[in-house]
Amino acid sequence: MNRYERAAVGAVALMLIAGAAIFFYAPTDYLQGPVQRIFYLHVSSAIAAFGCFAVVLVGGVIYLRNESPAADRFARAGALVGVLFTTVTLVMGMLWAKTVWGAFWVWDARLTSTLVLWIIYAGYLLVRRLADPGRQAARLAAVVGIFGFIDVPVVHFSVTWWRTQHPGPVIINDALPPQMLATFLFTMACTVALAAVMIASRYRIETLVDEREQVFEPAKVLVAREPGGVAGPVQ
Amino acid sequence: MSPLRVALAVARKDLRSEWRTREVVPALAQFIILALLIGNFGFQIDSRNATSIAPGILWLALVFAGLVAFGRTFAAEREQASLEAMLMTPASPVAIFAGKAAAASLLLIVCEAVMLPALSLFFGTPFSAQVVAAVLIATVGMAALGCLFAAIVARVRARELLLPLLTLPLWIPFIVAGGQAVQSAMGLPGSYSESISLLIDFDILFLVLTSLAARFVLDE
Numbered sequence: 001m002n003r004y005e006r007a008a009v010g011a012v013a014l015m016l017i018a019g020a021a022i023f024f025y026a027p028t029d030y031l032q033g034p035v036q037r038i039f040y041l042h043v044s045s046a047i048a049a050f051g052c053f054a055v056v057l058v059g060g061v062i063y064l065r066n067e068s069p070a071a072d073r074f075a076r077a078g079a080l081v082g083v084l085f086t087t088v089t090l091v092m093g094m095l096w097a098k099t100v101w102g103a104f105w106v107w108d109a110r111l112t113s114t115l116v117l118w119i120i121y122a123g124y125l126l127v128r129r130l131a132d133p134g135r136q137a138a139r140l141a142a143v144v145g146i147f148g149f150i151d152v153p154v155v156h157f158s159v160t161w162w163r164t165q166h167p168g169p170v171i172i173n174d175a176l177p178p179q180m181l182a183t184f185l186f187t188m189a190c191t192v193a194l195a196a197v198m199i200a201s202r203y204r205i206e207t208l209v210d211e212r213e214q215v216f217e218p219a220k221v222l223v224a225r226e227p228g229g230v231a232g233p234v235q
Numbered sequence: 236m237s238p239l240r241v242a243l244a245v246a247r248k249d250l251r252s253e254w255r256t257r258e259v260v261p262a263l264a265q266f267i268i269l270a271l272l273i274g275n276f277g278f279q280i281d282s283r284n285a286t287s288i289a290p291g292i293l294w295l296a297l298v299f300a301g302l303v304a305f306g307r308t309f310a311a312e313r314e315q316a317s318l319e320a321m322l323m324t325p326a327s328p329v330a331i332f333a334g335k336a337a338a339a340s341l342l343l344i345v346c347e348a349v350m351l352p353a354l355s356l357f358f359g360t361p362f363s364a365q366v367v368a369a370v371l372i373a374t375v376g377m378a379a380l381g382c383l384f385a386a387i388v389a390r391v392r393a394r395e396l397l398l399p400l401l402t403l404p405l406w407i408p409f410i411v412a413g414g415q416a417v418q419s420a421m422g423l424p425g426s427y428s429e430s431i432s433l434l435i436d437f438d439i440l441f442l443v444l445t446s447l448a449a450r451f452v453l454d455e
Contacts, residue, residue, distance in 0.1 A: 116404045120401075127387075127388075127391065130391050130392050130393045130396070130397060131391040131392070132391075132392070136390060147380075
């Protein structure tokens with residue numbers, strides 16, 4: 001096993017332990033019943049998604065500053081993993097909402113801004129797919145990623161800025177009993193670790209793709225014939 | 236040449252070419268009338284519900300007309316490969332971008348001058364200075380964003396697909412606040428002044444961000 005496979009096995013093991021904690025350690029909610037257990041993974045994947053989009057933002061800013069291909073690869077990896085975790089957040093939230101609110105979807109500020117977040121970064125991935133790979137695509141995508149990040153604080157503060165149907169913050173308001181809080185913090189750590197491992201492996205894949213396509217290679221220049229040698233391209 | 240004069244020259248060039256070809260504005264005006272027609276048949280509109288449906292039709296028509304208008308700004312340059320020539324001059328890319336954005340938003344404003352009277356003509360909604368102001372203030376920020384993304388997708392395959400996908404999510408703040416402003420201007424509940432100040436905030440935010448980003452989009 002190489003180190004990516006080892007890290008992946010570790011991350012999956014952590015998520016299984018988190019799953020066990022969610023179902024066997026955390027107490028059942030008095031009002032909502034077992035459906036409240038969705039909360040742990042729902043909030044954790046939202047936080048992991050925010051982290052991924054922060055990677056896209058920082059990668060984009062660094063890329064615009066010094067055209068570092070590594071920063072761009074991190075941004076690409078972050079966007080893909082972030083869209084994945086946003087999808088998980090939305091789907092789990094809808095399952096919870098169907099039971100508790102009676103509808104999969106309501107047009108509330110938190111839900112709407114999260115959906116917009118998903119659309120923005122799905123658009124980012126489409127730009128990457130449709131633009132010819134290379135420096136120009138990287139630069140354009142960096143701009144999209146930086147603009148898209150505006151929505152992250154909007155999603156985060158939507159529950160305090162507007163009166164929403166979505167529950168307000170429970171962690172920072174100290175509204176959770178200790179066992180629930182411990183389960184949540186553990187699940188969050190595991191989810192963030194999983195996201196980090198996914199970004200790292202995706203980064204590796206993007207590096208291999210870039211090397212095969214040679215998208216960031218400078219144009220090869222022919223040099224004068226060396227004495228006794230043959231003319232050839234230099235890197 | 237100072238950046239302001241460059242921007243004015245670029246805007247004048249775009250407007251003159253539109254004046255001579257008369258491509259975008261007549262097409263968009265017709266598009267807007269068609270959108271109102273579809274709105275009429277898609278909803279059951281009568282004198283009681285017109286004010287609650289008309290703002291939605293207004294924003295739908297405006298958003299899609301805007302996408303077409305901003306998509307066209309860089310299309311003509313691409314067909315003639317003249318953008319590269321402009322960028323080779325010592326003029327700053329930001330000034331060129333500002334000029335193109337100004338011309339495109341002026342074209343959109345001409346279309347709005349068709350849309351707003353037509354809306355109140357067909358749906359009997361009030362045609363007030365408040366409605367006009369809300370639409371104009373929203374146009375500023377929407378134009379900045381729309382032109383930025385039009386410049387981004389101009390060099391990408393499948394640009395017709397990508398422009399709405401990238402632009403619409405970032406236009407949502409304008410549609411939220413502008414929709415609220417037009418609704419309250421047409422007599423529905425809601426605070427008009429609050430939504431207008433929100434629109435101005437978004438204008439400032441996105442004008443600053445697009446002027447920072449324009450350099451990276453047009454450079455090369």
